[in-house]
Amino acid sequence: MSEQEIYPVPTAWADHARFDAAGYDTLYGRSLADPGSFWLEQARRLDWIKRPEIAGDWSFDEADFHISWFADGKLNVAANCLDRHLATRGDQLALIWEPDDPAEEPRRFTYRALHAEVCRFANVLKAQGAKKGDRVTIYMPMIPEAAFAILACARIGAIHSVVFGGFSPEALAGRITDCDSTILVTADEGRRGGKRIPLKANADAAAARAPALQTMIVVRATGGDVAMQDGRDVWYHDAVADVPATCPAEPMGAEDPLFILYTSGSTGSPKGVLHSSGGYLLWVSLTHEWCFDYRPGDVWWCAADLGWVTGHSYILYGPLANGATTLMYEGLPTWPDASRIWQVVDRHRVHTLYTAPTALRALMKDGDGFVHATDRRSLKLLGTVGEPINPEAWRWYHDVVGEGRCPIIDTWWQTETGGALIAPMPGATALKPGSATTPMPGVDPQLVDPEGQVLTGATSGNLVIARSWPGQMRTLWGDHARFFQTYFSTYPGKYFTGDGARRDADGYWWITGRVDDVINVSGHRMGTAEVESALVLHARVAEAAVVGMPHEIKGQGIYAYVTLNSGETASDELRAELINWVRTEIGPIAAPDKLQFAPGLPKTRSGKIMRRILRKIAEGDVSSLGDTSTLADPAVVDDLVAQRVA
Ligand code: 6R9
Numbered sequence: 210m211s212e213q214e215i216y217p218v219p220t221a222w223a224d225h226a227r228f229d230a231a232g233y234d235t236l237y238g239r240s241l242a243d244p245g246s247f248w249l250e251q252a253r254r255l256d257w258i259k260r261p262e263i264a265g266d267w268s269f270d271e272a273d274f275h276i277s278w279f280a281d282g283k284l285n286v287a288a289n290c291l292d293r294h295l296a297t298r299g300d301q302l303a304l305i306w307e308p309d310d311p312a313e314e315p316r317r318f319t320y321r322a323l324h325a326e327v328c329r330f331a332n333v334l335k336a337q338g339a340k341k342g343d344r345v346t347i348y349m350p351m352i353p354e355a356a357f358a359i360l361a362c363a364r365i366g367a368i369h370s371v372v373f374g375g376f377s378p379e380a381l382a383g384r385i386t387d388c389d390s391t392i393l394v395t396a397d398e399g400r401r402g403g404k405r406i407p408l409k410a411n412a413d414a415a416a417a418r419a420p421a422l423q424t425m426i427v428v429r430a431t432g433g434d435v436a437m438q439d440g441r442d443v444w445y446h447d448a449v450a451d452v453p454a455t456c457p458a459e460p461m462g463a464e465d466p467l468f469i470l471y472t473s474g475s476t477g478s479p480k481g482v483l484h485s486s487g488g489y490l491l492w493v494s495l496t497h498e499w500c501f502d503y504r505p506g507d508v509w510w511c512a513a514d515l516g517w518v519t520g521h522s523y524i525l526y527g528p529l530a531n532g533a534t535t536l537m538y539e540g541l542p543t544w545p546d547a548s549r550i551w552q553v554v555d556r557h558r559v560h561t562l563y564t565a566p567t568a569l570r571a572l573m574k575d576g577d578g579f580v581h582a583t584d585r586r587s588l589k590l591l592g593t594v595g596e597p598i599n600p601e602a603w604r605w606y607h608d609v610v611g612e613g614r615c616p617i618i619d620t621w622w623q624t625e626t627g628g629a630l631i632a633p634m635p636g637a638t639a640l641k642p643g644s645a646t647t648p649m650p651g652v653d654p655q656l657v658d659p660e661g662q663v664l665t666g667a668t669s670g671n672l673v674i675a676r677s678w679p680g681q682m683r684t685l686w687g688d689h690a691r692f693f694q695t696y697f698s699t700y701p702g703k704y705f706t707g708d709g710a711r712r713d714a715d716g717y718w719w720i721t722g723r724v725d726d727v728i729n730v731s732g733h734r735m736g737t738a739e740v741e742s743a744l745v746l747h748a749r750v751a752e753a754a755v756v757g758m759p760h761e762i763k764g765q766g767i768y769a770y771v772t773l774n775s776g777e778t779a780s781d782e783l784r785a786e787l788i789n790w791v792r793t794e795i796g797p798i799a800a801p802d803k804l805q806f807a808p809g810l811p812k813t814r815s816g817k818i819m820r821r822i823l824r825k826i827a828e829g830d831v832s833s834l835g836d837t838s839t840l841a842d843p844a845v846v847d848d849l850v851a852q853r854v855a
Contacts (some may be wrong), residue, residue, distance in 0.1 A: 226636020373516025463487025492680025595732025627680030
């Protein structure tokens with residue numbers, strides 16, 4: 210990575226910038242020097258029922274641990290995303306939906322139409338008993354009704370928990386049970402890349418393991434045949450037939466929860482990250498405008514899935530709060546072929562595209578011809594998120610896709626942070642391929658060594674954030690102690706991100722990846738512990754250890770070491786069976802890329818698996834395994850090296 214490779218702000222951008230370099234410095238300086246008045250002023254961009262007079266009130270110290278923003282404010286998030294735009298842009302497009310199959314017609318909703326759809330969905334939820342504070346689980350394909358359901362929850366003050374449609378019944382059941390959700394919104398089937406995903410059948414299997422679930426609202430998406438259970442299942446199209454197209458927006462405290470989103474951590478089961486209403490909405494609205502220089506009239510496309518935080522913040526909440534036209538795509542970037550993503554850009558005259566490095570690497574591999582076959586002149590800016598972007602993919606995005614015209618906005622953030630924390634502002638920040646550049650206003654990143662000493666100057670370390678920002682998560686659902694323990698106990702007084710980073714001589718930030726046991730597969734987080742516990746559930750498995758390994762397209766792949774029960778024999782059939790087992794237990798994204806049968810695992814005398822060694826073997830870097838003298842049985846390492854899966 211070259212700190213010297215610099216792309217200055219293009220003159221045209223500097224001339225029309227909301228903030229130029231000096232403007233950014235002033236803004237950033239004020240945000241840290243006088244956070245109270247800075248944030249109360251920024252909060253005016255939202256439409257408050259009661260405008261707050263208190264900004265941040267927080268402490269990361271154990272004795273007085275609390276985080277709150279705009280605590281005396283009242284608002285409704287859906288009203289901010291819909292109602293307040295009706296007078297000024299009721300007839301402007303709010304949502305464009307591009308179907309999986311390019312031969313099908315897109316669906317388009319103005320702000321007025323979207324408002325009516327969301328009100329109807331809200332009335333259906335209410336008729337099924339949902340009310341403020343209840344948890345509603347949403348397990349949906351990428352269709353407009355998923356957006357209606359999410360915003361409908363926000364409208365009535367119910368807390369949504371969206372579960373990615375690629376997750377298994379087992380994973381869905383765990384998430385339903387963890388937050389005591391009694392209502393599930395799903396669809397008959399999903400579609401991606403021409404294939405069908407049996408969502409309702411999965412939901413039925415999940416319901417069998419989640420006894421608290423009482424109601425399933427089922428949207429007819431494909432018309433596929435599904436079983437409906439009397440007394441529990443309701444067709445959405447039946448229920449919506451006799452509800453009105455208006456529904457009052459519930460007044461919510463700024464600190465009232467907006468949603469739960471489960472994400473993988475380094476230990477234990479997935480964590481229910483909880484976000485607030487006021488601070489979260491302010492953060493995603495601000496960052497959508499500042500990082501991507503959103504201007505009225507822009508067509509905005511975030512190519513994520515609504516099942517991930519990127520979809521929540523930058524398909525729905527941020528862009529809609531800003532009155533944008535947001536595009537939602539049902540399918541895959543590479544289907545029917547590698548031109549599709551650029552054809553969608555042309556079809557809808559997209560101004561800004563926001564996608565993940567893994568998608569870019571997959572497209573790059575198919576050659577420039579698929580890009581050149583399209584026009585792309587509507588594009589003004591390109592964004593990336595989810596994992597470190599390798600400079601080669603960055604340059605391809607910049608030179609081939611954007612033809613040198615479009616700044617690349619590399620945004621570093623996490624489910625926990627609500628929205629972007631380190632990212633360029635296109636009129637202010639010179640770019641360096643592979644660097645997320647500089648912090649957003651209010652964000653105070655620091656590097657610390659393993660003992661927690663703050664490191665200064667150009668150096669590497671663990672990335673912490675030294676103060677709260679409005680979009681910060683507020684707790685882990687049902688486990689406030691785990692929230693503190695996970696994020697604030699490692700480096701007292703600071704939020705620990707789990708990432709490593711480097712700061713260069715110009716003060717630019719380079720995220721180097723997770724320093725904990727989280728693997729980033731195609732921009733999606735997988736905990737090694739989750740994959741391991743799925744493997745040991747198999748009757749023939751005694752023990753498993755899972756590590757990440759470099760993967761050309763996915764960024765990281767999953768490498769599993771499996772010890773079988775005594776008496777069991779390893780075989781290629783069993784290997785395939787175990788990989789498939791994880792696929793069904795968690796979902797396809799968790800399926801190991803490589804699985805090695807290991808008669809023994811490298812353990813210390815106290816029984817701790819030395820993952821460092823397993824990582825090296827998985828990477829194929831077997832010449833420098835480091836010190837193995839503390840192992841209980843150093844000989845297992847030779848066996849592992851000899852049987853490595855290439
Ligand atoms: C938004 C999202 C968070 C983890 C994060 C980091 C990695 C995300 C990145 C990036 C380098 C970027 N990550 N964006 N690494 N550069 N621009 O992805 O949330 O799914 O919670 O993942 O992803 O490792 O800690 P989430």
